[in-house]
Amino acid sequence: MIALGLFLTSLASKSDDLKRASLVIFVLIGLLTIPTYVSGNSAAESICAGGPKAPACDDAALSKALIETHEGVALLAFAAIVLTAAFAWLGLWQFRRISHPQNWTLAVILLLALFALILVVRAANIGGEIRHPEIREAREIITPNVHFARRIGAFVLSRPWGWPSLETLHFIGLSLLIGVILLIDLRMLGVMKNVGFPAIHRLLPWAMLGYGTNLVSGMLFFVASPEQYAHNVAFVWKLILMMLAGANALYFTVFDEAWILQPGDEAPLSAKAVAVSAIVLWVGVLYFGSMLPFIGNSF
């Protein structure tokens, strides 16, 4: 709501600084939404043994149908927020390249942010009804059963090509992401000094497409089989490092230090530190991703 308010104010006042600030907030909210969504499944398993997959909850005051409905609407809200964040990042990238975001980008951000807000309010309302039968009784008739997440999960698991296709796409996304990120980080550390940063900066959307591909494929794994991930310590660390690495990528989009590097220029110490931290964070993401079955309880 704050980001949307700020964004609307920036559009009305035509302030580029406010616009840039609201876009950064949208991106950060998108990153924070990942653990928020994932923690919902852990909460569901805590209050209702077996989580959304359980046939019924032991506590009669809890509605299993509402848990599934809440999960479904939350998944839609998650998708809308993450898409808003992706277009907000694109807006920031365009700010750098052409000194202002394109109008169609701003229009898409506005529509997606409004849609996301409606879905979040809806998910929050249904979430409140799960433990409160007194408000549920009055509303249950009008609350539709949208078991969207369960249907998506069942679809992925029931098709023999579902899981292997997602695994392959996860690796393609990873290659795209790590390939571009390494190019940027190595340039900061003094490799390919004859290349100016603006030339490499142009590749950043490819890295974000890789991040998006992996977020979508990764979330489909999670939705299909949340019990493998919800209490998996390797998954928790992977998420933490992934969020930090995502925030780290903002540095190369927003800050001037890297952008002004011309061919032959040495990167400042702060840019080098960010580059080293990015490499460490992404190696951590790769490590915990591949250790999911060994440290945790997946597969």
Next chain:
Amino acid sequence: MPLSLAVLLLVLAVTAVIAALGCLIDKSAERDERNQGR
């Protein structure tokens, strides 16, 4: 259709969409940069 072929076709189709999106963003920015330079 064998499973491996189905997976390959699906992956190729999604990869083509990702590549098209990447090219679209890049070309659009290039065009705007050129217009700005004029």
